[in-house]
Amino acid sequence: MYEIIKNKIVHAVTIRRVVYGILGILLVYLIGSLASGYFETRADYKRTFEQLERTQRALDESRKLNQQLKASIAASQQLNSDAGRRIDQAQDYQQQTGAGIERLETNQRETGARIGESLEHLDAARGEIERGLELVDRIERANKTQQTDRTAP
Structure with a gap:
């Protein structure tokens, strides 16, 4: 029985x-895994x-570019507004010049008519x-003939 127990142990x-x-x-496998x-x-x-x-840097750069773009758009809008005002001014000047030319032409016609009348009066x-x-x-x-007649008798 000792052998059996010993073998079992x-x-x-x-x-x-x-x-x-x-x-x-x-x-070991679990620790390795x-x-x-x-x-x-x-x-x-x-x-x-x-x-x-990298994404944060790109976002920061994009924000800077966006700010620059907004500034550029604002400057462009200002330039467009200035150009619009100048175009309006040029149109106003053009209208005033046109009105001035019409007045000048009217004055020239009236002066010509007056000169014509004056020439007629001068001729008259x-x-x-x-x-x-x-x-x-x-x-x-x-008078000369009368004087010669008086002095001739």
Whole structure:
């Protein structure tokens, strides 16, 4: 019976060793898997963090560009507004110039008509002066003939 018990104990110890060996191997495998997972997760975290930093830098740069674009748009709107006002002013000047030209043309027509009337009056006055001179000349001739008639007897 000693042999049976001894064999059973040796067999139990051997089984225990095999079980402990298997458990040890499983424990080493589990620790290795956990360590591998930890390192992979850490690398993923690091890559994710770096990507997040790149994204944040790109977002900051995008915000700067957006601010510059807004400033450029505001400046462009101001320039467009100024150009619109200048175009309106030019149109006003053009209208005023057109009205001035119309007034000038009207004044020229009126002046031309007045000059025409004045020339007609001058012609009439010249005719009157010529008739007056003829009359004066006839009177002087008549006076001369009367004087020669008085002195001739």
